[in-house]
Amino acid sequence: MDAITFIFNFGIPLAVLMVAYFVGTLLERRHFASIRSREASIRGFPVMTFDRMPEEWQVGRSELFAGSVVVSLDYFKRIIAGIRGIFGGRIKTYEPLLDRARREAMLRLIEQARAAGFDAVINVRLETSRIANANGGEGTAGIEMLAFGTAVKLESRL
Amino acid sequence: MRFEPRAPDAEINVSKTHPLVEASTLLLGLIGLLALVTVLIVFAIEILIRFIPEEKEVKWFSGWTPVERLQSDHPQAEAVADLLARMVAQWPDTEYQFRLEISDDPAPNAMALPGGLIIVTSGLLDQIDTENALAFVLSHELGHFHNRDHIRQLGRFAAIGLFYSAVSASNGNTALGYNVTDLTLRGFSRAQERDADKFGLELVEREYGHIGEALQFFERLSDEREPGIRWDNYLGTHPDPQDRIAELTHLAEQNGWRLSGEVFDWPPTARIE
Amino acid sequence: MDLRTPQSIIISNTETIPGKEIVEFYGVVTGNTVRAKHVGRDIMAGLKNIVGGELAGYTELLADSRQEATDRMVQQALSMGANAVVNVRFATSSITQGASELFAYGTAVRVR
Numbered sequence: 187m188d189a190i191t192f193i194f195n196f197g198i199p200l201a202v203l204m205v206a207y208f209v210g211t212l213l214e215r216r217h218f219a220s221i222r223s224r225e226a227s228i229r230g231f232p233v234m235t236f237d238r239m240p241e242e243w244q245v246g247r248s249e250l251f252a253g254s255v256v257v258s259l260d261y262f263k264r265i266i267a268g269i270r271g272i273f274g275g276r277i278k279t280y281e282p283l284l285d286r287a288r289r290e291a292m293l294r295l296i297e298q299a300r301a302a303g304f305d306a307v308i309n310v311r312l313e314t315s316r317i318a319n320a321n322g323g324e325g326t327a328g329i330e331m332l333a334f335g336t337a338v339k340l341e342s343r344l
Numbered sequence: 345m346r347f348e349p350r351a352p353d354a355e356i357n358v359s360k361t362h363p364l365v366e367a368s369t370l371l372l373g374l375i376g377l378l379a380l381v382t383v384l385i386v387f388a389i390e391i392l393i394r395f396i397p398e399e400k401e402v403k404w405f406s407g408w409t410p411v412e413r414l415q416s417d418h419p420q421a422e423a424v425a426d427l428l429a430r431m432v433a434q435w436p437d438t439e440y441q442f443r444l445e446i447s448d449d450p451a452p453n454a455m456a457l458p459g460g461l462i463i464v465t466s467g468l469l470d471q472i473d474t475e476n477a478l479a480f481v482l483s484h485e486l487g488h489f490h491n492r493d494h495i496r497q498l499g500r501f502a503a504i505g506l507f508y509s510a511v512s513a514s515n516g517n518t519a520l521g522y523n524v525t526d527l528t529l530r531g532f533s534r535a536q537e538r539d540a541d542k543f544g545l546e547l548v549e550r551e552y553g554h555i556g557e558a559l560q561f562f563e564r565l566s567d568e569r570e571p572g573i574r575w576d577n578y579l580g581t582h583p584d585p586q587d588r589i590a591e592l593t594h595l596a597e598q599n600g601w602r603l604s605g606e607v608f609d610w611p612p613t614a615r616i617e
Numbered sequence: 618m619d620l621r622t623p624q625s626i627i628i629s630n631t632e633t634i635p636g637k638e639i640v641e642f643y644g645v646v647t648g649n650t651v652r653a654k655h656v657g658r659d660i661m662a663g664l665k666n667i668v669g670g671e672l673a674g675y676t677e678l679l680a681d682s683r684q685e686a687t688d689r690m691v692q693q694a695l696s697m698g699a700n701a702v703v704n705v706r707f708a709t710s711s712i713t714q715g716a717s718e719l720f721a722y723g724t725a726v727r728v729r
Contacts, residue, residue, distance in 0.1 A: 259713065267715075267716055277653055284712075288720075
């Protein structure tokens with residue numbers, strides 16, 4: 187096989203793959219750092235998945251909030267997932283992506299509620315959905331993480 | 345019920361395996377799997393070949409001619425067919441009924457196709473100038489039939505292609521299989537070519553009593569590449585000419601065959617039978 | 618199928634553990650896994666699609682994933698010092714062709 191064929195058949199996809207991997211890892215690390223610091227700053231904010239509240243709480247007003255984020259799968263992850271589809275098992279490269287997407291969605295929900303002056307979020311629900319590619323719907327364009335819940339403003343201080 | 349802010353261990357949902365480690369494990373596993381499947385298919389085909397006798401092959405593929413521009417009125421057509429018949433006579437226990445076609449193509453080439461079809465291009469006939477050399481080219485193709493090389497290639501190609509398309513379809517990753525199939529099954533393998541050479545040389549020795557000039561064609565190939573003649577079709581699918589000459593000369597010495605003798609011209613002037 | 622939980626942590630999909638009282642609550646805990654099926658299961662499923670019936674291979678796959686997701690959620694709760702997780706919910710979604718994500722979430726609490 188001559189050089190030109192080699193470059194076009196293997197070299198370019200390989201280069202794209204490497205860019206996807208290195209840039210993707212960098213962005214991921216930065217995102218995780220941002221998530222961790224934001225989670226630390228909202229530490230005192232009560233969040234629960236049920237709607238039964240402590241008896242001391244007197245609820246003034248409540249409002250539904252939602253935080254969502256759409257992430258895309260990079261090229262490198264897609265290739266890995268494709269090969270996994272032959273052997274089966276956990277796709278470990280997807281886990282950081284989905285984890286930070288969910289944490290980001292939760293953070294957005296809580297940050298919104300807090301910025302609007304609410305004191306807690308109850309009845310939180312988490313949903314995931316897949317956004318399909320344009321042609322025929324095969325293939326994934328992105329994944330949306332949605333976190334929604336009811337934010338409550340308390341009359342008395344906690 | 346009291347609210348007590350506590351932080352969960354957020355690293356639980358993320359696996360500790362480095363993505364490059366996972367990637368290389370998967371790639372190695374994939375390569376291993378493909379190698380294993382290819383080997384298994386080759387073995388399976390070898391066994392299956394025993395069940396396809398020559399008459400069946402002739403029956404299935406009779407009338408199949410995948411080459412265009414056949415020249416049935418080529419001036420040398422009859423002479424080549426006669427020569428082929430003489431070479432086939434040196435292989436008495438064959439069940440094949442051979443067909444010869446001449447293809448109108450300036451690029452020299454010779455092919456053996458399933459069912460007993462031998463195709464020689466007009467370009468090859470133009471470049472050959474001894475009958476002994478042409479006899480060897482034809483006998484080499486007969487060698488491929490003797491070894492059932494096409495059925496093997498067809499079987500392997502079909503089986504491997506089937507496996508790759510099944511795997512790709514199930515997980516939507518079509519890029520995987522196609523290129524690999526291409527690379528692994530191009531033409532006949534070098535070993536098959538060598539065996540066809542050996543058989544061809546035997547037939548020539550039986551017909552003429554010597555192997556002189558039979559390899560003349562290859563020496564021409566390696567010496568002079570005339571401009572305007574496209575040898576790559578032939579050279580792309582057959583081994584290096586120098587290697588073939590060396591191997592066959594060695595074979596002749598081992599068997600004590602004469603290296604020179606009477607040589608006949610091509611195209612044939614009137615021969616006295 | 619019972620979701621075995623380690624170290625006597627209680628999980629429930631009700632708001633409270635029946636017969637117990639929640640004394641403290643800590644926050645939301647989640648657990649998730651992403652799993653792909655393999656060719657073997659695919660081929661069996663393809664054949665089953667002709668005759669119909671349970672796709673046992675896939676059932677097993679998803680059940681294992683659910684167990685793993687639950688385990689991770691419980692681990693997060695344990696790391697917070699909780700001894701129960703209430704209001705547990707599961708969600709399944711397909712990520713790419715052939716891979717699906719399973720996650721479990723609930724609130725980590727301490728019960729008495």
